[in-house]
Amino acid sequence: MKIKETLHREIEGDDIRRIWGNLQVNAKDVEGKTIGLYFSANWYPQCQNFTPVLANTYKQLKEQGANFEIVFVSSDEDLSSFDEYYRTMPWLAVPFSDLQCKKSLTERFQIEGIPSVIIIDPFGKLIQTDGVDLTYRFGVKAFPFTHERIADLEDEEKANHETQTLESLLSTHSRDYVISQKEQVPISQMVGKTVGLYFSALWCPPCQKFTEKLASVYHNLKEKKEDFEIVFISVDRGEEGYIECFGAMPWLALPYEEETGKTLLKYFNVQGIPTLIIIGPDGKTLTQEGRNLVNLHLETAYPFTQAKILWLQERLDEEAKSYPKSCNHIGHRHALILVSANSGGGPFICCECDEQGWGWAYQCIECGYEIHPKCVCEVGKYDLKEEHMRISDHSCACSNV
Numbered sequence: 001m002k003i004k005e006t007l008h009r010e011i012e013g014d015d016i017r018r019i020w021g022n023l024q025v026n027a028k029d030v031e032g033k034t035i036g037l038y039f040s041a042n043w044y045p046q047c048q049n050f051t052p053v054l055a056n057t058y059k060q061l062k063e064q065g066a067n068f069e070i071v072f073v074s075s076d077e078d079l080s081s082f083d084e085y086y087r088t089m090p091w092l093a094v095p096f097s098d099l100q101c102k103k104s105l106t107e108r109f110q111i112e113g114i115p116s117v118i119i120i121d122p123f124g125k126l127i128q129t130d131g132v133d134l135t136y137r138f139g140v141k142a143f144p145f146t147h148e149r150i151a152d153l154e155d156e157e158k159a160n161h162e163t164q165t166l167e168s169l170l171s172t173h174s175r176d177y178v179i180s181q182k183e184q185v186p187i188s189q190m191v192g193k194t195v196g197l198y199f200s201a202l203w204c205p206p207c208q209k210f211t212e213k214l215a216s217v218y219h220n221l222k223e224k225k226e227d228f229e230i231v232f233i234s235v236d237r238g239e240e241g242y243i244e245c246f247g248a249m250p251w252l253a254l255p256y257e258e259e260t261g262k263t264l265l266k267y268f269n270v271q272g273i274p275t276l277i278i279i280g281p282d283g284k285t286l287t288q289e290g291r292n293l294v295n296l297h298l299e300t301a302y303p304f305t306q307a308k309i310l311w312l313q314e315r316l317d318e319e320a321k322s323y324p325k326s327c328n329h330i331g332h333r334h335a336l337i338l339v340s341a342n343s344g345g346g347p348f349i350c351c352e353c354d355e356q357g358w359g360w361a362y363q364c365i366e367c368g369y370e371i372h373p374k375c376v377c378e379v380g381k382y383d384l385k386e387e388h389m390r391i392s393d394h395s396c397a398c399s400n401v
């Protein structure tokens with residue numbers, strides 16, 4: 001506790017260099033080290049997801065003897081939440097009671113969202129502001145987070161993606177197959193097909209919802225005898241979840257082995273689920289936006305090529321010309337305004353169906369409320385039967401998992 005107290009006091013200093021300089025004198029634990037300041041809170045799902053990933057990276061770096069330390073800067077709501085959350089962390093923390101220190105760090109590093117990891121080099125110089133993304137993408141390899149190191153990793157990553165094949169993605173030195181509900185299926189049998197890599201888990205409600213939709217798309221494409229396949233990649237927290245999750249799926253899966261799935265999560269920089277990544281017949285990645293495309297276009301998104309996506313987008317733009325500029329949706333108390341990706345829109349989570357969307361949307365800027373055009377239910381259009389009843393001032397509690 002003494003080191004932690006010293007640490008937080010010193011971090012309170014005005015200048016980034018001083019943080020380091022004084023720590024060197026007072027806290028042996030951080031001497032000569034690269035420091036990550038971890039801004040996080042236990043009530044936010046993206047933080048809950050990221051903390052174990054960061055902890056794993058931290059533990060591996062410690063085992064390797066890396067000169068690295070992390071300091072948790074909490075946005076928790078009360079002391080008991082802080083205590084509970086901090087128990088899952090193997091690093092240092094600014095004490096919960098030191099509001100002034102938290103405030104000054106948040107302001108100094110211009111933290112606008114959590115989770116956020118700020119990396120300071122052993123000389124006290126701020127070197128990275130996107131430590132979360134770097135940790136997801138590169139894990140322990142990101143250390144010591146210098147610009148040279150990250151540039152090398154990015155080059156390596158680019159080269160890997162350019163030479164990627166379905167086999168290089170899905171096989172290991174000891175396994176050249178995936179599995180169906182009944183048997184092993186050689187990966188070589190899928191070469192030349194369009195393949196969806198579906199990252200999903202039992203603990204994620206949006207995944208269950210999307211799995212149903214994807215299963216119907218899969219079924220329809222199979223009926224048309226399209227060369228399409230899906231492989232489930234589990235993000236489950238144990239084998240039981242994996243078995244139950246895969247049990248409800250009509251397609252193939254990677255066998256339950258944590259490492260391949262984790263490698264692929266990192267390789268594709270997957271930060272939320274459900275995620276559907278589409279691999280083309282040549283083994284190269286066609287798009288990481290499979291989930292959006294399926295939500296928007298169902299099986300017409302197939303074969304997910306750029307040309308097809310462009311064509312679908314143009315068709316949507318054409319359709320949108322007939323949409324009213326604003327509407328009164330039964331699920332929201334304010335009028336909603338039509339926006340496109342080019343006019344204030346962008347990727348969003350629909351507050352009506354909880355699915356992702358992009359492109360055209362109806363939006364209430366004041367509330368951040370946003371829905372798909374297809375999810376609009378005009379006030380007065382239907383009788384207020386029970387199935388159409390909504391709470392009039394429904395506030396949107398959507399978040400990306």
Ligand SMILES: [Zn+2]
Nearest residue numbers: 350353372375
């Ligand atoms: Zn919707």
Ligand SMILES: [Zn+2]
Nearest residue numbers: 334364366367
């Ligand atoms: Zn509103």
